Amino acid sequence: MLFIFVLSGCSPREEQLPDTYVDGSDYQYMYTRDASNFPNFQKGDNGYYLLWNDFIYFFDEEDELIVPLCSKPDCLHDKETAQEKRESCNAYASTFTSTGLAYCNGDLYYVDTDNSSHFPTLYQYMSDGSGRKKLYEWTEEGFMPTQWIVHRDVLYYTLQSYYTDEEEIDQFLAFYALPLTGKDRLKPEQIYFPEEEMETIVLGNPVAYGNYVYFLEAGNQKKGDEQVSSYIKTHVYNIQTGKISEIRVPGQTDDQWIGKVEFWQDKIVFLLYDSEKGDSGEGFYYIADLDGSDAEILFNTDHQIYNIYGDGKYLYQSNAENYEMSEDADPKMYHVYDENLNEIDTFTTDDTFNFDFPIGSEDRAYCIYYKESGEWGIEYWDKSVIGSLNGSEIEFTLIPYEGSIQD
Numbered sequence: 001m002l003f004i005f006v007l008s009g010c011s012p013r014e015e016q017l018p019d020t021y022v023d024g025s026d027y028q029y030m031y032t033r034d035a036s037n038f039p040n041f042q043k044g045d046n047g048y049y050l051l052w053n054d055f056i057y058f059f060d061e062e063d064e065l066i067v068p069l070c071s072k073p074d075c076l077h078d079k080e081t082a083q084e085k086r087e088s089c090n091a092y093a094s095t096f097t098s099t100g101l102a103y104c105n106g107d108l109y110y111v112d113t114d115n116s117s118h119f120p121t122l123y124q125y126m127s128d129g130s131g132r133k134k135l136y137e138w139t140e141e142g143f144m145p146t147q148w149i150v151h152r153d154v155l156y157y158t159l160q161s162y163y164t165d166e167e168e169i170d171q172f173l174a175f176y177a178l179p180l181t182g183k184d185r186l187k188p189e190q191i192y193f194p195e196e197e198m199e200t201i202v203l204g205n206p207v208a209y210g211n212y213v214y215f216l217e218a219g220n221q222k223k224g225d226e227q228v229s230s231y232i233k234t235h236v237y238n239i240q241t242g243k244i245s246e247i248r249v250p251g252q253t254d255d256q257w258i259g260k261v262e263f264w265q266d267k268i269v270f271l272l273y274d275s276e277k278g279d280s281g282e283g284f285y286y287i288a289d290l291d292g293s294d295a296e297i298l299f300n301t302d303h304q305i306y307n308i309y310g311d312g313k314y315l316y317q318s319n320a321e322n323y324e325m326s327e328d329a330d331p332k333m334y335h336v337y338d339e340n341l342n343e344i345d346t347f348t349t350d351d352t353f354n355f356d357f358p359i360g361s362e363d364r365a366y367c368i369y370y371k372e373s374g375e376w377g378i379e380y381w382d383k384s385v386i387g388s389l390n391g392s393e394i395e396f397t398l399i400p401y402e403g404s405i406q407d
């Protein structure tokens, strides 16, 4: 590959990458659940990787076998009880404050944000289990990466620090890019810092697709002398131009917020949340180009709190996250739409799924299950049944991690 770049006179950074989903290199939006932005399940080139209880595991879809991501001979991996030896396992990843796992171009990335005994650290894991290395440390006192993703060989993250200012506790928040390859490798670049008149409380929830990275900002905005209004907005960062803009739709008022984008058919889909109507009010979903332009109404929703997901093929709308909120509400239900926005099926989930599961790839939805006995493993839903469910409950197949079963 490098040879080609030299011949064409282009550096890898200038290479034009498409505004489509590139398998193996792009942020895996379909493995992120709404309740947290921290995916613990990732698709690799030769199998899947998962993060559970301080270790990374490899899952082979054909053998249906889960094994620790460590090729060291004589290593007990998760069976090791001595902490020092546990930490020397190639698969070790302290999940004391788990912030998820990312696969990108043959390697796995994990940020250990625990700063109690060491600096927050970015680790790189070889996907064959042959080793891991410290890639980057945040050594400035009190500064911590809180939310992060890896997309096309760049780590995007929120950097946060609390400080005391004239008897008031305030915080520093900014959004950064840290290239993992190329000439600017491991040189952090600040790409967004909140404006002066904003009292930003939340900055994060990063997601990415094609040549765009999206992140949310929420807080209070001063209006005139004293009046303060709260706001939620989503920024879009163009990787190629470095330009940042806010996603807005025509006629949007200060009380209407765009808080989260999903991806479907190489476009973004999002709810325009009307804060005056509240969660149970009627709202509108929009579809727009990846840069936020040409936004138009996709469909309306009975309740603004419902969630929407894309898996690359279908679009799903679900009330699972919030279905218990009112007694006279509709039963928990997912609606499935095809590429022409025809509703082709509906289904529900077992009561143990009291929140949305990651919608997964086109063929299967994977997630991690665990039982009180200590047994855990992977469970998956085979999507080939879509089209024949008619509101019935979907079934998950369990693949226990053999090392977790006690007898």
Ligand SMILES: [Zn+2]
Pocket (backbone or CB within 6 Å): 068, 070, 071, 072, 075, 076, 077, 078, 088, 089, 090, 091
């Ligand atoms: Zn090991």
